[in-house]
Amino acid sequence: MISLSDFAITVYRASDVQSACLQLQDDFNADIPYLFFLCWYGVYKGQISDELAAVSEHHNQSISRQVVQPLRQARRWMKMHWSAQSPLREKIKAAELQAELALLEDLQQMAAPIAGNGHPGTEAIRANIQRYLQSLPVLPDEHIWLPVLRGAAGVQHPASD
Numbered sequence: 001m002i003s004l005s006d007f008a009i010t011v012y013r014a015s016d017v018q019s020a021c022l023q024l025q026d027d028f029n030a031d032i033p034y035l036f037f038l039c040w041y042g043v044y045k046g047q048i049s050d051e052l053a054a055v056s057e058h059h060n061q062s063i064s065r066q067v068v069q070p071l072r073q074a075r076r077w078m079k080m081h082w083s084a085q086s087p088l089r090e091k092i093k094a095a096e097l098q099a100e101l102a103l104l105e106d107l108q109q110m111a112a113p114i115a116g117n118g119h120p121g122t123e124a125i126r127a128n129i130q131r132y133l134q135s136l137p138v139l140p141d142e143h144i145w146l147p148v149l150r151g152a153a154g155v156q157h158p159a160s161d
Helices: 004-012 017-028 032-044 050-081 083-111 122-133 142-153
Strands: none
Touching: 004 017, 004 032, 004 083, 004 142, 017 032, 017 142, 032 050, 032 083, 032 122, 032 142, 050 083, 050 122, 122 142
8 A cells, every 4th residue: 555645646647637636626626635535545445434534524624724725825826916936936835735745644644543444446436536526516527537536546556566
């Protein structure tokens, strides 16, 4: 099992995932680190339980609202309105990434003691993604999030090494 952070980076680099993530984030207010957590969980443990989903989503939302989103907003504002401060913007971008990686570590630690629920694999990834996306104000069409599913399913599971 690879770490959640390494998993997220690997999936993000897969074909069409970056653009899908940006669209999910910008147009549907999806939280991408949490989406990667659900995919990682699906690959290695199966479908997420109601209890873990509630606890992990609450923690994720708290950190995202208080840390990640303000950094992202500052970075994006600077790009449009204060471009003369590009070095500072890059530091904020790095801090945003560090915050997301720290959040992924938290989520992995939350999931570590849990045995899993169901069979790991593509169907569990799909179920976890759909469960989360249904909680968004507007449900994205499948073609928008399908690259994330494909990218996650493409990460080699230890059984197939």
